[in-house]
Amino acid sequence: MASKLLRISKKFTTISQRLKSSHSGDFQAALASLNIPTELTVANNNLRVASQSTDSDTTTVGLFIDVGARYEEANNNGAGNLVQRLLFKGTTKRAQADLESDISSLGARLFSTTSRERSAIYATCLTKDVPKIVEILSDAIQNPKLSSEDLAKVRSEILREADEVESNVQDVVFDYLHATAYQGSPLGQTVLGPRENIQSLTPNDLKYYIDTHFKASRIVLAAAGGVKHNEIVQLAQQHLSKLENSFDGEPPVLSRCRYTGSEVRLRDDSLPYAYIALAVEGPGWNSPDRIPLLVATSAIGAYDRSQGKLGENSTYEICHNYQGFNVTYSDTGLFGVYSVCEPLQCDDISKAVLEAWHRVSYSITDAELDEAKNRLITQLLNQQSTTKGNCEDIGNSILSFGRRVPLNELAASIENVSNQTVRDVTDKYTNNKCPVISAVGPVENLTDYINIRTRMYWARV
Structure with missing residues (x-):
């Protein structure tokens, strides 16, 4: 089964590109054939x-x-x-x-x-x-x-x-x-x-x-x-069976989360490059916005100068590498971009991140969206192509959702995300929001927080 999933995941992008909306039934049938009940x-x-x-x-x-x-x-x-x-x-x-x-x-x-x-x-x-x-x-x-x-x-x-x-x-x-x-x-x-x-x-x-x-x-x-x-x-x-389930007092609960838009900079001119993460607060595990924002993260993609472009954002090629990320917790998350750049490129990189969010919010094309979905589903297939990846997904899914979300259901949720939904959800989390910034290295060129916060209002970009 593992080798079968590996073979399929390698071919999945090509297959899914061929299975357009007119073949959505075939697409779901192909996914269902991979699905084994949990x-x-x-x-x-x-x-x-x-x-x-x-x-x-x-x-x-x-x-x-x-x-x-x-x-x-x-x-x-x-x-x-x-x-x-x-x-x-x-x-x-x-x-x-x-x-x-x-x-x-x-x-x-x-x-x-x-x-x-x-x-x-x-x-x-x-x-x-x-x-x-x-x-x-x-x-x-x-x-x-x-x-x-x-x-x-x-x-x-x-x-x-x-x-x-x-x-x-x-x-x-x-x-x-x-x-x-x-x-x-x-x-x-x-x-x-x-x-x-x-x-x-x-x-x-x-x-x-x-x-x-x-x-x-x-x-x-x-x-x-x-x-x-x-x-x-x-x-x-x-x-x-002898594992206890009684608590002394109230059962432990998650502490209340408080997101604060802010920044931290650790300037170290001895480092050769600047390392910057710029993010906004994202949704928790059970939010309906989670899947659209995962698609948006995939659309932002990744780039590594040594490996070539993995996304569509040529403006990022001024840096050594970048990667969109979406860290999710029970009731919150961080949606952002991590990048490594030359010291004098810091401000250009911060602008490029905001431009990428703006592009996904207002002008992402259907072709870009299809590619982002294909990339995301292929990633999921690869993650679940081994017994280790499957076991991890089972354990974490039960803790997060109370059930294992079937692969074909998850893939269908991704496929069913519309262009307008991705635009609306990305805009919801990024437009005129207070970002959080972590910067390490020779980051003197990175503009001040107030300036970046002002740029978050798209009408002023």
């Missing part, structure tokens, strides 16, 4: 079990948890990232060496991630080894050792990683972008957390974090590949 079962303790079964010899299975940096306070920001690293340092049932030996003997590959709203631990393995992997993952989240010795090692790892992140200018730009867009709210916090928290959080702090957030109703056991749904349900009953 089954969902809610266990007695409210744990959700979701899977998509194929004829693959491998399966990716994991636990996706509704928790991230946005659920943390200033004094424990970074706790989730510490917990994620410690889950595979051993449990009360098995030492780290035994855990690593068990994983190695299966030839499995482990993954773990923590973001601002989600966390996950999952693995890709041979389908026959799924029972063992589910047992290991279940043990990891229910019986973590959280020893002081392991915590000290993880602290050192994270502090080294923090140094690496600080040398990765793009990561710095996006961390600053969140910090200034959502200043004063947890969504503006980093996932790693501040150094003082990394160094001061204790095993008891991390145990409290786990006891507060790792509840059955906040977790999805997701699987994609050769395993059957009833087998996954049985494994959940066997290994996760």
